[in-house]
Amino acid sequence: MFGAVILGFYIVIALAAPWITPHDPYAQSLVRRLRPPVWAPNGSWTYVLGTDPFGRDYLSRLIYATRTALTVAAASALAAGLIGSTLGLAAGYFRGRVDQVISLIISTRLAFPSLLIALAVLQVAGSGLWIVVVVLGLTLWDRFAVVLRTAVMQISRQDYVLAARSFGSSHMRIMFKEIAPNVFGHFLVVFSYEAGQAVLAATALSFLGLGIQAPQPTWGLMMAEGRNWLLTNPWLIANAGIALMFLVLAMNLVGDGLRDILTPNEKV
Amino acid sequence: MPVLDVEELHVRIATRNGPLHAVRGVSFSIEHGETFALVGESGCGKSMTALSLLDLMPQNGKREAKRLQLDGVEIGGLPEPELRQIRGDRAAMIFQEPMTALNPVLTIGEQLTEGPRLHHPDLSKDAAKRRAIELLERCGISQPELRLAQYPHELSGGMRQRAMIAMALMGSPRLLIADEPTTALDVTVQAQILDLLRDLQREFDLAILFITHDLTLVKNFATRVGVMYAGELVETGLAHEVISAPRHPYTSRLVACAPALDTPCGAQLGWLPGIPPRLIGDLSGCQFRFRCEEARTDCDGSIPWHVSGSRGYRCVLESNLQQNRKTLSVSQTITTSASEALLELRSVTIAYQSMGAFLTQGPSFVALKNASLVLPRGSTLGLVGESGSGKSTLARAVLGLEKPVSGDILIGGKAVGSLDPASRARAVQPVFQDPNASLNPRHTVLDIVRAPLDVRGEESKIERDSRARAMLERCGLAYYHFNAYPSQLSGGQRQRVAIARALVSGPSLVVCDEPTSALDVSIQSQILNLLVDLQREFNLTYLFISHNLAVVRQLADRVAVMLNGEIVEQGPADDVLSHPQHAYTARLLGSAALAKV
Numbered sequence: 001m002f003g004a005v006i007l008g009f010y011i012v013i014a015l016a017a018p019w020i021t022p023h024d025p026y027a028q029s030l031v032r033r034l035r036p037p038v039w040a041p042n043g044s045w046t047y048v049l050g051t052d053p054f055g056r057d058y059l060s061r062l063i064y065a066t067r068t069a070l071t072v073a074a075a076s077a078l079a080a081g082l083i084g085s086t087l088g089l090a091a092g093y094f095r096g097r098v099d100q101v102i103s104l105i106i107s108t109r110l111a112f113p114s115l116l117i118a119l120a121v122l123q124v125a126g127s128g129l130w131i132v133v134v135v136l137g138l139t140l141w142d143r144f145a146v147v148l149r150t151a152v153m154q155i156s157r158q159d160y161v162l163a164a165r166s167f168g169s170s171h172m173r174i175m176f177k178e179i180a181p182n183v184f185g186h187f188l189v190v191f192s193y194e195a196g197q198a199v200l201a202a203t204a205l206s207f208l209g210l211g212i213q214a215p216q217p218t219w220g221l222m223m224a225e226g227r228n229w230l231l232t233n234p235w236l237i238a239n240a241g242i243a244l245m246f247l248v249l250a251m252n253l254v255g256d257g258l259r260d261i262l263t264p265n266e267k268v
Numbered sequence: 269m270p271v272l273d274v275e276e277l278h279v280r281i282a283t284r285n286g287p288l289h290a291v292r293g294v295s296f297s298i299e300h301g302e303t304f305a306l307v308g309e310s311g312c313g314k315s316m317t318a319l320s321l322l323d324l325m326p327q328n329g330k331r332e333a334k335r336l337q338l339d340g341v342e343i344g345g346l347p348e349p350e351l352r353q354i355r356g357d358r359a360a361m362i363f364q365e366p367m368t369a370l371n372p373v374l375t376i377g378e379q380l381t382e383g384p385r386l387h388h389p390d391l392s393k394d395a396a397k398r399r400a401i402e403l404l405e406r407c408g409i410s411q412p413e414l415r416l417a418q419y420p421h422e423l424s425g426g427m428r429q430r431a432m433i434a435m436a437l438m439g440s441p442r443l444l445i446a447d448e449p450t451t452a453l454d455v456t457v458q459a460q461i462l463d464l465l466r467d468l469q470r471e472f473d474l475a476i477l478f479i480t481h482d483l484t485l486v487k488n489f490a491t492r493v494g495v496m497y498a499g500e501l502v503e504t505g506l507a508h509e510v511i512s513a514p515r516h517p518y519t520s521r522l523v524a525c526a527p528a529l530d531t532p533c534g535a536q537l538g539w540l541p542g543i544p545p546r547l548i549g550d551l552s553g554c555q556f557r558f559r560c561e562e563a564r565t566d567c568d569g570s571i572p573w574h575v576s577g578s579r580g581y582r583c584v585l586e587s588n589l590q591q592n593r594k595t596l597s598v599s600q601t602i603t604t605s606a607s608e609a610l611l612e613l614r615s616v617t618i619a620y621q622s623m624g625a626f627l628t629q630g631p632s633f634v635a636l637k638n639a640s641l642v643l644p645r646g647s648t649l650g651l652v653g654e655s656g657s658g659k660s661t662l663a664r665a666v667l668g669l670e671k672p673v674s675g676d677i678l679i680g681g682k683a684v685g686s687l688d689p690a691s692r693a694r695a696v697q698p699v700f701q702d703p704n705a706s707l708n709p710r711h712t713v714l715d716i717v718r719a720p721l722d723v724r725g726e727e728s729k730i731e732r733d734s735r736a737r738a739m740l741e742r743c744g745l746a747y748y749h750f751n752a753y754p755s756q757l758s759g760g761q762r763q764r765v766a767i768a769r770a771l772v773s774g775p776s777l778v779v780c781d782e783p784t785s786a787l788d789v790s791i792q793s794q795i796l797n798l799l800v801d802l803q804r805e806f807n808l809t810y811l812f813i814s815h816n817l818a819v820v821r822q823l824a825d826r827v828a829v830m831l832n833g834e835i836v837e838q839g840p841a842d843d844v845l846s847h848p849q850h851a852y853t854a855r856l857l858g859s860a861a862l863a864k865v
Contacts, residue, residue, distance in 0.1 A: 182710055
């Protein structure tokens with residue numbers, strides 16, 4: 001519940017970014033570099049969270065970066081979900097050899113150091129938001145596959161799947177009409193965790209300078225730019241970090257909440 | 269002095285909707301060496317009564333009793349530590365499902381010696397072990413020393429239940445509470461376990477509280493019986509008297525619902541509509557009046573408890589109920605004309621291939637060996653045998669879900685394997701055992717029943733809808749159920765939906781895999797009656813799988829008996845069930861009749 005409220009707040013902020021930002025997030029000015037936030041000495045309400053080393057309004061950049069973060073989170077988790085659920089559904093439903101091959105693919109994927117692979121790919125393939133999404137999609141699908149494979153195995157043993165086969169349903173119809181609705185809850189739970197993981201990974205990549213490029217505002221880049229002023233202006237890193245932390249926390253809480261709602265309880 | 273003396277026992281369970289009165293003023297006593305059975309449908313408070321005796325109710329449950337004495341000692345108000353001394357020592361329990369009642373990660377030996385060593389700290393490990401071996405042997409377990417080191421999964425179902433009984437005897441119990449101890453077991457094993465309990469009762473002078481929903485068991489096994497309805501005892505008395513001449517309308521309907529081994533084929537069973545009430549809110553008057561044919565206007569007042577000799581019952585009617593009872597309509601046995609064979613199996617063998625290491629094949633397991641059958645159109649074949657005997661494999665093969673290694677399965681003269689899905693659906697459809705598992709929880713009732721027509725896709729949406737609705741209504745569901753989800757229906761209603769789904773394709777053969785074994789006896793009779801009616805109306809042929817010989821006797825005109833993947837005997841039901849040729853069939857029948865002592 002708490003998680004959903006925070007997540008909802010982030011989504012509203014991201015959607016309303018152009019109307020609520022006090023300044024242009026890209027407008028640089030050497031005159032107003034490194035203004036402190038409002039609560040610090042010399043802070044002012046004009047630049048509530050101060051300005052960055054290029055004199056851009058920190059709050060406006062933080063808000064626009066929320067947009068980027070949510071886009072990356074949703075798109076990467078969706079891409080990962082598509083790959084992982086397809087594999088999991090096929091492995092759990094067909095079993096036998098299909099399952100053995102897919103399980104091997106999953107084990108192989110789990111043996112990869114994903115962040116290193118992502119760095120290497122970005123180094124070679126260049127950078128940009130959609131490339132980051134594709135790379136994260138390709139590295140975060142394993143949990144979808146593992147969870148859905150087990151869930152689908154359980155569901156496809158149910159008699160209603162047998163009944164559907166005996167009145168002549170095709171494999172496709174059984175997978176999408178009979179099984180998919182019963183494992184959608186599992187998908188949602190994994191989706192919310194993986195969205196959080198995607199935000200963290202995307203931030204790490206931008207912090208390292210790969211991934212989404214300046215001047216597009218991302219929390220990773222903002223932290224990287226603030227690195228040199230860590231001692232004098234710690235809020236440059238802290239504020240972006242806090243925004244990141246609460247978003248991931250909210251996503252994990254929503255995941256926990258969904259799991260509780262979707263797991264049948266045995267109360268009298 | 270009775271071993272157990274209970275007076276005015278009440279159990280209340282706190283729920284979100286207010287207190288649930290699970291047990292309401294139950295009084296009974298059990299003497300040494302006596303078996304007292306509690307019977308009734310699910311949700312009538314039998315198990316809750318048993319659990320509450322040793323204060324083992326759920327967390328939110330509360331027990332009150334005017335008197336609750338074990339061996340003359342009041343245990344009603346005992347604090348938890350003193351109750352613990354009694355549990356497992358002077359009163360022990362055995363449960364329905366020995367697989368879940370035994371801890372899978374502890375050895376049999378550890379579990380047997382744990383209790384006595386808790387109760388008697390001075391008991392040495394060796395002495396406890398010796399007693400465990402002695403009792404396991406007494407309970408008919410071979411190689412008891414070896415068993416002590418084994419885990420529950422290494423024993424068969426029957427052996428686990430024997431180990432549970434040995435465990436219950438490890439203390440020195442005066443009272444043994446047995447909660448459906450044989451329900452999960454095959455019929456031959458069931459008889460052995462009951463024999464064992466009977467012997468042990470004599471030897472240890474045990475008082476047994478026996479909880480069951482099976483009236484045949486009560487008649488043959490219990491000394492006295494208490495019939496429970498809606499948390500109350502509605503009738504008590506000597507078991508054979510109560511079952512053969514019930515006085516309370518509820519008992520009478522229950523008895524009429526249960527098919528006996530001598531029920532003729534095709535007979536309509538008694539009819540007990542509805543389900544027991546939820547025990548929340550106002551519970552004045554007779555709770556059975558909502559389902560009772562004899563209900564009168566004064567049924568909502570206070571209900572007298574009539575006593576005559578050892579019998580008692582709670583009803584506004586003064587005895588002689590028997591005279592008002594309508595005799596059960598025994599309709600004509602289905603006459604099977606020597607019509608053409610609808611289903612034919614010609615030496616069918618089915619093997620399962622297990623998976624070996626990566627992408628290789630492991631060893632195969634033969635589940636069905638050389639099975640041959642002929643089933644004429646319009647008749648019913650009862651397929652009996654124990655779990656693992658290959659009944660379900662045969663059913664799946666007939667449905668075209670398993671490919672035989674060798675042999676042919678013909679429906680209407682065509683091989684099942686060669687039919688395209690649509691014509692196969694028109695030839696044969698299944699009804700499964702557990703309606704919880706056979707209906708997709710995410711689809712509405714109407715969607716479930718329409719699905720076979722959607723797949724076929726021959727008619728317009730409106731036509732499909734109206735055919736599904738008509739079939740649902742024919743199977744006894746009302747329009748307000750159509751948009752419900754399976755979880756909102758009762759067990760019996762769900763099974764009706766499953767039957768409607770099977771019939772909406774218009775199959776000539778219906779494979780019923782234990783369609784009533786997950787249901788209460790009152791619901792079972794409704795479903796069996798429905799199946800008999802539908803068979804006449806649609807000229808259906810049934811392949812009816814069951815472990816309940818009485819049910820098979822009622823429905824089937826032919827019987828096939830399976831053992832270890834083979835059909836060991838088949839023929840007309842009368843012949844097979846009255847003059848069994850194969851030793852195994854005789855044993856199966858003997859167990860079902862429970863070798864009346």
